[in-house]
Amino acid sequence: MNDSIECLKLWAEGRLDVWVNPDNPLRSLSFPPVSKPVKYTLYKDTEFESMKDLNGDGLIFIQSGYNGGFSFGNNLGIKYALKKGDADFFWFLNNDTVVDSNALSCALKIFDDDNKIGLVGSKIKYYHRTDTIQALCGCNKIIPWDNKSFRWIAFNSKDAQNFREGFEIEGALFGASMLARKECLSDAGLFDEKYFMQVEEYDFCFMVRRCGWKIFCCCKSIIYHKVGASTGYGxxxxxxxxxxxxxxxxxxxxxxxxxxxxxxxxxxxxxxxxxxxxxxxxxxxxxxxxxxxxxxxxxxxxxxxxxxxxxxxxxxxxxxxxxxxxxx
Structure with missing residues (x-):
């Protein structure tokens, strides 16, 4: 275990700041003017499940004593939000990303077009090469006989005008950014924790499609991905x-x-x-x-x-x- 939760608490209390290079073109996104202190509530593991009322507001930190992987972490957040009962949408976002100021609002607008849209993904760009697409919502084919149209954009593809609009995909979303409708999540269920990491977003999207929900890409929802933050670079x-x-x-x-x-x-x-x-x-x-x-x-x-x-x-x-x- 590292001291990340302590750093987050210090940041919220206004006793720790994060330095961002003034020349970084994304500085305004990753270093916004936030008034401190920021109110937060900290829960240990699943202690919130036994509470009758969840009155916490502001930031919600859930500290687990166990690293169960991507699915495990997402499921903790889902269980909390479902118990609190005031969420209509769930945004699964990697912690090594920087979010464009309109990313969430643009993705939410897609849901207005069709009440059978269950998931919306974002255009993922490289944090250190902001004009280059890492993934356009979809991820690679897992099994050779699944011939669905993935609209996969290869690594190092330069952002182009023909990738400005939204469209439906029949494959899986890239797990760095996935926005889910509550009703879709209720049908498909939680993430499968047996994966630990890798392939779990494909499993989740497969279940979503099996339950009759549509999956869309929103090209106006832009996320900048730092890549390799947990595993290093090649x-x-x-x-x-x-x-x-x-x-x-x-x-x-x-x-x-x-x-x-x-x-x-x-x-x-x-x-x-x-x-x-x-x-x-x-x-x-x-x-x-x-x-x-x-x-x-x-x-x-x-x-x-x-x-x-x-x-x-x-x-x-x-x-x-x-x-x-x-x-x-």
Whole structure:
């Protein structure tokens, strides 16, 4: 555990400030004039569930003694808001993002167009390259036989005029920013905490679509994503002139390893045993490619291969949740 909750409390009380470079073009968004102190209420874990009345206003901090991952954290917030009962919409927003001043209002307007719209995503740009799109709402295809139109915008795509309007997507939203209607959330249920991290937003969006709700992208809702804040950045490595972006060891465990494990779980959960084994056969080639890439480019080769295979076997046998090896 780190001291992040103490820093948040000090900030709210006006005893701690965050420095932002005056030359940063997003300074006005991440360093707004906020009068201090800011009123806040702090809850420990799920203690709010046993309270009859939740009268807290201002900022609500929920401090958990356990890191259960992306789904676990979101679910804590959902449970609090549902119990308090005064929320019509829920905004799931990564903590390494900076929000455009009109991001929320523009996204909310999309819901007015159709009462069957359950989720709205944002245009995600890089924080350090503000003219470049990281993702236009959607995320990559998880299973090869799902031929829905994802409207995925490749990494490093320059922002263009044809990405100014909103549109419906039939895939999954990028988890950095998702706005949900309360009724949609009631139908689809909470996030599946078995994933820990990776693939959970795809699972959630899949459930939303299965319940008959529509998913939209709002291009006027812009979020700036710092990227790599929790897992670090990759480095470019070369082998006989062929370049490859390689993950550091921590990012390797949290991205390809967990992503692969969780895809096995997702496939069996929604498509059954036959497709599960079909998925395994299809991904046997992918595992071999990952191992070859490790041998050619990476350090700690044996250790990486070992944990990759552990992740695969965990996925096959359905050993989910926070893995024992994640902090290794």
């Amino acid at each position: 480095t470019i490595k070369s082998f006989f002139g062929r370049k490859s972006l390689r993950n550091n060891f921590k990012r390797f465990l949290q991205t390809p390893c967990l992503h692969l494990r969780n895809r096995f779980y997702f496939t069996k959960k929604f498509f059954g045993t036959f497709h599960f084994y079909l998925f395994f056969i299809i991904n046997f080639y992918l595992v071999l490619r990952l191992i070859l890439g490790i041998i050619v480019y990476d350090d700690e080769k044996f250790k990486r291969i070992r944990f990759l295979l552990i992740a695969v076997f965990d996925g096959i046998r359905g050993k989910m949740g926070k893995p024992e090896w994640i902090n290794s």
